[in-house]
Amino acid sequence: MITIEHLTKRYGAQVAVSDVSFTCQPGTVTGFLGPNGAGKSTTMRSLVGLATATSGTATIAGRAYQDLPNPGRQVGVLLDAGAQHAGRTGREVLTLSAMTLGVGRQRVDDVLGQVGLAGRPAGKRLGNYSLGMRQRLGLATALLGDPQVLVLDEPANGLDPEGIFWMRGLLRGFADRGGTVLLSSHLLHEVEAVADQLVVISGGRIVAQGTKSELLADTGGTLVRGPDRALLAKALETAGIGVSPGPDDALVADAEALAVGQAVAAAGVVVTELRPAGGAGLEDLFRSLTSSDSGNGQQVQEVLA
Numbered sequence: 001m002i003t004i005e006h007l008t009k010r011y012g013a014q015v016a017v018s019d020v021s022f023t024c025q026p027g028t029v030t031g032f033l034g035p036n037g038a039g040k041s042t043t044m045r046s047l048v049g050l051a052t053a054t055s056g057t058a059t060i061a062g063r064a065y066q067d068l069p070n071p072g073r074q075v076g077v078l079l080d081a082g083a084q085h086a087g088r089t090g091r092e093v094l095t096l097s098a099m100t101l102g103v104g105r106q107r108v109d110d111v112l113g114q115v116g117l118a119g120r121p122a123g124k125r126l127g128n129y130s131l132g133m134r135q136r137l138g139l140a141t142a143l144l145g146d147p148q149v150l151v152l153d154e155p156a157n158g159l160d161p162e163g164i165f166w167m168r169g170l171l172r173g174f175a176d177r178g179g180t181v182l183l184s185s186h187l188l189h190e191v192e193a194v195a196d197q198l199v200v201i202s203g204g205r206i207v208a209q210g211t212k213s214e215l216l217a218d219t220g221g222t223l224v225r226g227p228d229r230a231l232l233a234k235a236l237e238t239a240g241i242g243v244s245p246g247p248d249d250a251l252v253a254d255a256e257a258l259a260v261g262q263a264v265a266a267a268g269v270v271v272t273e274l275r276p277a278g279g280a281g282l283e284d285l286f287r288s289l290t291s292s293d294s295g296n297g298q299q300v301q302e303v304l305a
């Protein structure tokens, strides 16, 4: 489990992260979202002992990273996939890491296979790796110690669509086996597809957090459409459900889909479409929370709480 409590990090007068608190539970993937400079990397670097918190704490299984015995066996970290020696091969990088961690050579082959770098790619020098291959190697390094926790900063950066799909499966499988994943990404659709929990940060402050279903819950009523719009409206109003005009001759009913379905069924009215009216998804949520005129982050969080 990852626990961030009232974490603040200042660089001189620059406040990178301000009073950030959230937890990541075993068995879940947490998507950590925010615009450039929001404080994602600083939070993750504080969590793995690469930045010293000005105040507050960031712990893994109740301990600071540097206090964990052999932390690489407990936490897999991918912060900057480019930060490797260009003259080494992928296999050499992993073999050196395996020696440092005290894991067997077999594990090197295991993770090379797991990330799709087995065979010839493993023998190539990193200078000849594509960005996507470097990301795969970074993931292999993170997985090497068979950790229970993964902290990944932009792991999908540079992966092609097939690679992104593959990574989604890898992270989902890791969490489903009881692992804890904290994942930052700019790829909102990707995060939406894989994360159970979302934490949105902007200007160093958390502006929203919760399960994906909580944050993306549709509060915009139910869109309903049928061949006889007037009859449909009457059926809903008779059932005490308010209606307003929707797009393209549809109606937006001020009730959940189940209540709308029950009302039209009771009235014997034909419908051709019935679905949540909003469904704007993560992109709209992200924009509304992180745009510079979104106002006070605390207020936004309270609205969503």
Ligand SMILES: Nc1ncnc2c1ncn2[C@@H]1O[C@H](COP(=O)(O)OP(=O)(O)OP(=O)(O)O)[C@@H](O)[C@H]1O
Pocket: 011, 014, 015, 016, 017, 034, 035, 036, 037, 038, 039, 040, 041, 042, 043
């Ligand atoms: N070593 C540092 N010295 C001074 N300021 C820093 C340092 N590291 C980060 N910052 C500042 O802290 C703020 C948060 O940066 P951070 O890298 O954590 O954001 P981020 O959300 O990871 O951004 P990105 O999506 O661009 O990677 C930024 O304003 C950044 O300029």
